[in-house]
Amino acid sequence: MADREERFPFNQHDTPPPVLIGEGSLRVELTSIFNPTPSSTGGGRKRHIVGDFASLKLAHIKIVDGSGEMLYRNDNPHDTEIRVLVDDGSEVKFGCVSAGLYIDITDEKVLGNPQDSGGRRPDVYRPKKNAQDLDINALKVAVTSDANSALLFQISKDDLNSQLKECRILVWLER
Numbered sequence: 001m002a003d004r005e006e007r008f009p010f011n012q013h014d015t016p017p018p019v020l021i022g023e024g025s026l027r028v029e030l031t032s033i034f035n036p037t038p039s040s041t042g043g044g045r046k047r048h049i050v051g052d053f054a055s056l057k058l059a060h061i062k063i064v065d066g067s068g069e070m071l072y073r074n075d076n077p078h079d080t081e082i083r084v085l086v087d088d089g090s091e092v093k094f095g096c097v098s099a100g101l102y103i104d105i106t107d108e109k110v111l112g113n114p115q116d117s118g119g120r121r122p123d124v125y126r127p128k129k130n131a132q133d134l135d136i137n138a139l140k141v142a143v144t145s146d147a148n149s150a151l152l153f154q155i156s157k158d159d160l161n162s163q164l165k166e167c168r169i170l171v172w173l174e175r
Contacts, residue, residue: 017060019101019171021094022164025133026086028094028125033114034103046104047111056100059174063139063153066166072141072153080152081145082169085138092127092134094171095145101173103127109134136164 020029030049038045049056058080063072074080081095093104105111105127114123127134138156142149157164 017170017172019094019173021082021084021169021171022136022167026084026092026127026136028103028127030114030123030125033123034111034125036113038111045107045111046102048099049101056096056173056175058096058171060170060172061141062170063141063155064168064170065160065162065164071155071167074141074152077141079144081142081149082171083140083142084136084169085140085156086129086134087137088129088134091140093145094169096173097145136167139164139167139169 018031021027032049034047035050036047038047040046058077059075061072061074061077061080061082062070065071078096081093083091083093085091090106090109092109093102095102103111103125109127109129111125111127114125116123136157138154140151141153142151155164160167
């Protein structure tokens, strides 16, 4: 596990970034792993990145489509939360809190074990429900993780010719 933690880049300008979300079925690629034991969040299961990442903050968020068409960019997203609406009507949430980067999924979904892609972001998660992939229906970026937080950005699959199948959320982190 130490070697995974050593691979975690903290340079906020690295390309590709340490976190990639998206492309058709929900997929999360990381340079580190999520804690296999989730903490309860009232209707969901929040998992944090393993290791001493409590000081990590979101540095940049970019949402791109196709070959790189910029849909959204935020260079100061420290408290924002990314919400991915999936085909069963629920949201999968990503953000940073005092415990570090988290993914929050509802109880009937499983994060699964990371698949090692062998690339720059070696840990790939494919959240599923009843062993089925989750298709992305919409993306939202909220000001904070509060349920009633105002939205900074919102787009649904009907807004794009690609139907969000080529959409990627790129997330850079900083200490």
